[in-house]
Amino acid sequence: MWWGTVFGGGVLASNKSCWCYSILSVLDRFQSWFYPCVHSCLSIEWRWLVLCDDHARRKLSFETDLKTRKLLRRASVTISMEEGKMENGSGGIFRRLQFWKLLGAIPARFVLYLLSFTGFLVSFMMRTDINLAMVVMAKIKTPSVYNKTGSEPMYCYDTSVNSSEEVDVSQEEGEFDWDPSIQTTIISSFYWCYVLSQVVGGFLVQKFGTKSVFGYSQLATAMSSMLIPKGAEIHYVILIILRSIQGVASGFTWPAMYSMIAHWIPPTERSRFMSSFQGFTIGIGLTYPICGFIIAHYGWRPVFYTTGSLGLLWCVFWWFLAFDTPQEHPRISKQELAYIQKCTATTIAENKITKVPWISILTSLPAWAIGITTFGRIWVHYTFIIPGPLYMKTILGFSIQKNGILNGAPFLLSYLSSVVFCYVADILVTKRIIPLTAVRKIFTALSQVVPGILVLLIGFVGCNLTLVLSLWFVAVTLITASYAGAMANIVDIGPNFAGPVLAFAQTIHMSASFISPLVAGYILKNDTTLGQWRKVFGITSIVAVGTYFVYQAFGTSEVQSWNYPKETKQLPQIEQKEPLKSPNGTTGKNSFDEEENP
Incomplete structure (x- = not known):
């Protein structure tokens, strides 16, 4: 049995023969908050204390059972004469107590999954919004539909799209007189x-941890996004500087999250957790249709205000819910913490x-091998992401809204496919x-060799829009x-x-993220x-398929010897002995199922 009385800035608690008085800092303007008790005799059995910081003379009393952690007596509030009567005081505090107890019951790994998913979603919205916006920001001259002989169509929209659609294309006049080289420089400066x-991000993560590096990176990217409209009006050089700042900040995000996965996620759950990274595909998939609607x-200008605001909002959730290691998490259950520590003990060194x-x-x-093969994947991916909207406009002749929908739809489907791929793996x-x-090699081939072949076919199926879009969707x-x-x-080997x-692999x-559009820009x-676009797709196919064979030859999932510090003895990998078991004693279960109470 445990009873406690909470005053304005601290808690006076009694646990049998042990007395403790701890002054705990709380957030201003919050009427109640939960904070882990640092006293040894209390932290073992009872993880949460209720604080009232809105008035120094307000007192909250309650009783709880240490084993079941259930309230035995309804929380009540005593208020001094100086403060006066508080309406519904005890009921409000009790409801907040129940809310935070419920929040603490959510598996911490699931919360981390949601933060990772939404973080990459917002990050890629802020980096790809300009790809579609550039179509209407800069002036683009649309040449004649047929070549000089008039025998072969150079563009598809004259025969594949109705006349009203062709009018839409001609009316989308840009605001800035930027030639193609300036447009390419603006977009590529980010990459x-x-x-x-990337390498700097690896250093920063080891020194400051994922929470700080990822959080401040997103904050800098969001603030830069909000300034882009004004920067473009002043001079395109300002726009290049802002995009460069976004590029530097965004470069820290991937190394940061990979480092957190190594500490948080058991080896047999990592493929499933990696599907959270596909938040970036949802981000791209949402950015194009949303931006198309906003622009139309x-x-x-509102495109950048929208994505920047979402980035700032995400930073608030990240700051309060993310933690570098399970040991630092104040709301993680003992069962989940023990499970994570057991499953990662063979690969994570105990010392820092x-x-x-x-x-x-x-x-x-x-x-x-990882770096080279993924170079090919990024090449084909960014052929769709950056030159893709231009292809949709200049070759297929779609308006800005249809352009956004058709470019975004396959990326929305990509998230669903990533969940399936990671689950099957x-x-x-x-x-x-x-x-x-x-x-690892089978799924790498599926992600590079097959899309490499499909992107080649896109250039040779002519103006059959149904077939072109089908190949486009499947490849992405x-x-x-x-x-x-x-x-x-990456997490397997180190x-x-x-x-x-x-950071090294990235x-x-x-580098393919800016080399690919530069090569496409040079050719176009x-x-x-359409003939020039076939060259773009052909080069993309060669790079995607060719780089895979390096991974086929040298790729492995074995943990490398340099993963372990000299003073730490290398332990065998758990997954090579037997399947890992979750706290409920089963294997292959959903990675975020709530663990059973002992």
């Missing part, structure tokens, strides 16, 4: 800095590792149907299989240094006909 900041009705084995990482063939590994290395959807393949492999390894493969510089 130049994005690539350069309100202009391009500060020195990153960069030489070993830079000379690791598996790390290079986890089942194959957990039930030991296929070795982990083989699983299959790309997400990489998150059950090479991308998940869980202690997942952030630095990801430095390689994200003076001639944006």
Whole structure:
């Protein structure tokens, strides 16, 4: 039995023979809050204390059972004469108590999944909004539909789209007189800095942790997004600077989240958790149709205000709900904490590792294989993301709203496919149907070889819109299989240094995010006909398929020797012995099922 009395700034508690008085800091203007008791005799049995900080003379009394953690007596409030009567005081506090108890019952891994999913969703909304906005920001000249001989159509919309649609295309006049080289520089400036900041992000994560690095990165990106409309009006150089700031900040996000996964997620759940990264596909999928609607009705400026505001709102949730390690989480259950510690004990060193084995990482063939093969995936992916809207307008002739819908729809489907891919991969590994290395290679091939072939076919099916869009949708959807393949492999080979390894791999493969549009821009510089687009798609196909064979030759799922510090003995991998069991004693169960009470 435990009873407690709460005053304005602290709690006077009695637990049998032990007395403690702790002054706890609370948030201003909150009437009640929960805070973990740091006193040893209380923290073992009772994890939450109720605080009343709105008045120094208000007192809350309650009783609870330490084992069941249930209130035995309804919370009551005593108020001094100076404060006066408080309306519905005890009922309000009791309801808040029940609310936070319910929040504490939600598995912490599930909360982290939602934060990761929405974080990447918002991040990619802020980075891709300009891809569609640029179509109406800059002036684009639409040339004649037929070539000089008049025998072969160079564009599809004259024969595939009705005349009213063609009028829509001609009426979409841009505001700024930027030539194609300036447009390419504006869009690519984000990715130049994005690539350069990857390794720096790995260092920062090891030093400051994921919560600070990811949170402040999103904050900087959101604030820059809000300033883009004004910067574009002043000069395009200001716009380039703002996009560069976004690139640097966004470059920190991926290494940060990979580092957190290594500490939070058991090996057999990682493929499923990796589906949270596909929030970026939902972000892209939502950005294009939403931006298309906003641009068509309100202009391009509100696009950046909308995405920036969403970024700022997300930062608030991240700051209060995210924690670097399970041990730091104030609301995690004992069962979930024990489960995570047991499952990650063989790969996560107990001591805090500060020195990153960069030489070993830079000379690791598996790390290079991941970086090179994902270079091909990013190349084909960003062919759809950046030049894609231009292809939809100049070749297929779609209006800005239809452009946004058709570009965004396959990315929305990509999230569903990523969940399926990651779930199937986890089942194959957990039930030991296929070795982990083989699983990673199969899904990597599915994400690169097949889309590489499909993107080549897009250029040669002519102006059959149904077939073109079908191939487009399938290719974009299959790309997400990489998150059950090479991308998940990053945590496999070096869980202690997942952030630095990801930073190294991203430095390689994200360079394709600006090389790909630069190559496309060079090919299309003076001639944006269907024939030139076939060259763009052909090069994309060669890169996507060719880079996969490097991973096929050197890829592996084995934890590398440099993952362990010299003073830590390397332990065998759990997944090589037997399937991991969740707290309820089952295998292959949903990774976020609530653990049973002992």
